[in-house]
Amino acid sequence: MNSLASPDFAATMREVAAAVETELERLLPSLDDPAAKLNEAMRYACLGGGKRLRALLVIAGADLFQVPRGRSLRAAAAAEMLHAYSLVHDDLPCMDDDDLRRGRPTVHKAFDEATAVLAGDALQTEAFAVLADPQTHPDAAVRIALTAALARASGARGMVGGQAIDLAAEQRAAAGQPLSFDEIRLLQSRKTGALIAFSAEAGAILGGAGQEARAVLRDYAGDIGLAFQIADDILDEEGNAAELGKAVGKDAAAGKATFVGLLGLAEAKAKARALTNSAKARLAGFGPAAGVLQELAEFVITRRS
């Protein structure tokens, strides 16, 4: 089956989450190895949870270009591995020092700190290994385009740079100088936006789409990435820990600049809605084929966790 045929979006998300779980299970290194503990930690970090938004972006984007599901699932798994690595490292005591993630102990709590550092390291490597493998696409030019795009999104100029800016922002907040809207926007576009944009574009790369279609999907991702972060701040303000599976109110309590803090709750909600509308409008040229991406744009601001 090569289209997301579920009758409703929640079912589509479950379908994709189940498929990418199976794919990750297959791709991650086995426990039958002298480094079994490392491999177990990699599996713990990647399996058994998460909304799999990045996987869904890859797969729904790839479906627009009739990419065989076997290929899009591999790219989706790579995006989820990269995301999982970033969470494992962000949760470390020297970073955000979180004990809970998706309702379970974080990797350094379930294992130990050294294993958490190494599991994150190896998950990053594995993401590149999966993209570089001929099973992802027979054409080397497509595989290297994916690899280059993932590296751009996730390095010092992308995700890791965003996390570094976030850490510096905490120190500024502690000194009474929280970030401005434009600064927090830049932080978000790198820390979470870059990998979301990669995920949205990956299917188009796999499908040999032209630069114009790729740019549309990147712009769509730019909108939903920011909407997602604003919604996160709203959930952090309004949500409860049981639904989120992590601590709430932490950012505000730390004096960190949040979109809610900068805009107020009402304006933050309006901004998130406007971004979702913009994201949906960008997809017009794809017609009904982009139905799942349309619903995904709605989901990022209506989700409860």
Added chain:
Amino acid sequence: MNSLASPDFAATMREVAAAVETELERLLPSLDDPAAKLNEAMRYACLGGGKRLRALLVIAGADLFQVPRGRSLRAAAAAEMLHAYSLVHDDLPCMDDDDLRRGRPTVHKAFDEATAVLAGDALQTEAFAVLADPQTHPDAAVRIALTAALARASGARGMVGGQAIDLAAEQRAAAGQPLSFDEIRLLQSRKTGALIAFSAEAGAILGGAGQEARAVLRDYAGDIGLAFQIADDILDEEGNAAELGKAVGKDAAAGKATFVGLLGLAEAKAKARALTNSAKARLAGFGPAAGVLQELAEFVITRRS
């Protein structure tokens, strides 16, 4: 200039170290960025030191196949970035907890722990970004072959897996069960051997060499990688901290299994010599063109630091 024309090996090493330093300087992200501290830590970790053995392996290997120096320098820089990332993470308090590296404070000492984790993360990404860039080779198939080989060498089945086995070995040593020769050999082949093998093979990949030549270079690297580690253990036993630029006698004091501990000093020296001789014999088919690789095999067991 596309051959290592220096009159003696020490001058060749200096020449390559200077060239790769310039290349790294050019490739690493600039300080003119909101993530300036991260980028500064990446530069601190990569620049200004090290024997650059991996870079020399890449370049001397590439010279066998008349690879333009601009290309081999990029692959050499990628190997050095990957190596630098591994050192930054291995030095962390939760891993080997080292304060000194190449005679300077380690990255988490010179900056902070969070920055050290992120700098290592971003250096890994950057290594893949460099290999994936068309400037490394115009043929996508060559670039993806390099990328895949680096991922294989450095992930859970390679370098990171080796470090995980090393951490487990320390716990076993503390419990009075140090590793056997075969176990420490496996550990070494993954922890340091895999990236050394990548470095030796990278030039052949860049030069479009056949599988036979690639296998010869991998086998050569297998010999010198093990010889290098045995020599390290000998230096750790006999050396002094000033020449090494790091603490000595630490492994033995920690009860860790070392080649010297397992074989005794005399047999360890004989084993290292035999491996160097084997490595040199493997290169016979390349004739005098492999002079630098011959000298490098000699260097790994005669070096003082």
